[in-house]
Amino acid sequence: xxxxxxxxxxxxxxxxxxxxxxxxxxxxxxxxxxxxxxxxxxxxxxxxxxxxxxxxxxxxxxxxxxxxxxxxxxxxxxxxxxxxxxxxxxxxxxxxxxxxxxxxxxxxxxxxxxxxxxxxxxxxxxxxxxxxxxxxxxxxxxxxxxxxxxxxxxxxxxxxxxxxxxxxxxxxxxxxxxxxxxxxxxxxxxxxxxxxxxxxxxxxxxxxxxxxxxxxxxxxxxxxxxxxxxxxxxxxxxxxxxxxxxxxxxxxxxxxxxxxxxxxxxxxxxxxxxxxxxxxxxxxxxxxxxxxxxxxxxxxxxxxxxxxxxxxxxxxxxxxxxxxxxxxxxxxxxxxxxxxxxxxxxxxxxxxxxxxxxxxxxxxxx
Numbered sequence: 187x188x189x190x191x192x193x194x195x196x197x198x199x200x201x202x203x204x205x206x207x208x209x210x211x212x213x214x215x216x217x218x219x220x221x222x223x224x225x226x227x228x229x230x231x232x233x234x235x236x237x238x239x240x241x242x243x244x245x246x247x248x249x250x251x252x253x254x255x256x257x258x259x260x261x262x263x264x265x266x267x268x269x270x271x272x273x274x275x276x277x278x279x280x281x282x283x284x285x286x287x288x289x290x291x292x293x294x295x296x297x298x299x300x301x302x303x304x305x306x307x308x309x310x311x312x313x314x315x316x317x318x319x320x321x322x323x324x325x326x327x328x329x330x331x332x333x334x335x336x337x338x339x340x341x342x343x344x345x346x347x348x349x350x351x352x353x354x355x356x357x358x359x360x361x362x363x364x365x366x367x368x369x370x371x372x373x374x375x376x377x378x379x380x381x382x383x384x385x386x387x388x389x390x391x392x393x394x395x396x397x398x399x400x401x402x403x404x405x406x407x408x409x410x411x412x413x414x415x416x417x418x419x420x421x422x423x424x425x426x427x428x429x430x431x432x433x434x435x436x437x438x439x440x441x442x443x444x445x446x447x448x449x450x451x452x453x454x455x456x457x458x459x460x461x462x463x464x465x466x467x468x469x470x471x472x473x474x475x476x477x478x479x480x481x482x483x484x485x486x487x488x489x490x491x492x493x494x495x496x497x498x499x500x501x502x503x504x505x506x507x508x509x510x511x512x513x514x515x516x517x518x519x520x521x522x523x524x525x526x527x528x529x530x531x532x533x534x535x536x537x538x539x540x541x542x543x544x545x546x547x548x549x550x551x552x
Contacts, residue, residue: 194322201315208304215297222290229283236276243269305451310386317370369395371502372410372473375482378505379497382406388450393437397456398471405459407434409472416476418485418493429472429487434465471496 247269250262373396376382382398385405389395396408409428411419426432440448441457460468470487480502485493 194319197315197318197322201312201319204308204312204315208308211300211304215301218293218297222293225286226290229279229286233276233279233283236272236279239272240269240276243272301451306386309388309450309452313386313389316389320370369410371475371482372396372408374505375473375484375500375502376408376471379500380484385456387452387456393441393448393453403469405456405463406469406471409470411472411474413474413476416474416479416481416483416498418472418474418483420472429470429493430491431465431468434460434468434470438465475502 243265247262247265250260250265253260254262373384376396376398377384382400385397385399387394387397394407395410398406398408400406407429409420413419420428422428423433423436425436437448438457438460440446441450441453442461443449444454466489472485472487472493473482474485475482481498482500482502483498484496484500486496488494
């Protein structure tokens with residue numbers, strides 16, 4: 187196992203562990219809520235019983251005093267003692283209820299903090315790990331292509347079959363990793379070139395590639411494509427072309443459906459925001475990356491449904507895109523070994539396009 191394989195396996199294990207932890211927490215929360223409700227219900231019942239007993243004993247004591255006032259011999263001391271014990275019991279129950287209320291208030295504060303961590307922080311962490319996984323897979327793919335090409339150039343006929351086989355095995359991985367690297371490139375182009383702010387969410391198959399926001403615009407949906415020609419080619423789905431209001435509406439519906447693979451608390455909020463704003467009012471951008479020329483173009487969907495070119499031939503070399511493949515070293519740390527860029531000579535040999543939703547196309551797996 188290479189160092190890259192070990193890193194990839196460790197990150198995948200961490201991602202799986204985080205999701206398993208989140209699942210166990212979410213399974214436990216309803217049980218905790220039920221236990222809290224049962225405790226409150228029990229104390230309410232005890233308080234009601236204690237108040238009923240005090241009321242009954244008060245009536246008995248009044249009747250006893252009335253009889254004594256009429257000259258009837260009556261010993262009211264045992265009733266007074268029973269009433270005092272009942273009042274003490276009620277006071278004890280009320281003190282317990284106040285302590286429980288304080289504990290429940292503290293519990294719900296921690297519960298909401300945990301839910302927020304599972305919803306926002308963990309979602310952002312999983313998204314970050316997904317990008318690191320995509321980066322390492324992209325690096326593995328470029329290395330596989332280089333190795334296969336080197337074997338092919340060696341001229342050893344006995345190894346040609348192995349080289350061709352390696353390329354065929356790599357083809358599916360190449361298409362997948364190219365698309366994921368394209369999403370990261372689109373993210374960097376929009377954040378660095380246009381100043382948009384990315385919104386973390388739980389990515390799934392057949393959903394949004396990226397989501398951004400800008401001042402006064404709470405939601406911008408982004409599609410990323412890779413093409414040698416730089417032309418925008420969007421996939422066709424049952425709900426319409428990617429980026430269309432129909433496609434946005436269908437995706438938002440899935441994101442808000444707890445039975446859907448696209449559902450998560452974060453996705454549900456984004457889906458509801460799409461529904462509240464109206465799919466036809468959601469800005470949609472598409473970033474097309476040409477890895478052979480290290481250029482990107484940005485398109486925007488118009489109200490008419492047509493796509494207008496916003497900016498063409500953005501030079502990727504002018505952007506800090508190294509993080510598509512590897513994180514920059516921290517200050518004072520050793521410089522890591524340089525890894526090939528997805529738009530290097532090896533990247534230029536990758537498949538021309540990735541068309542999500544198109545017949546026969548390969549779609550991003552979430």
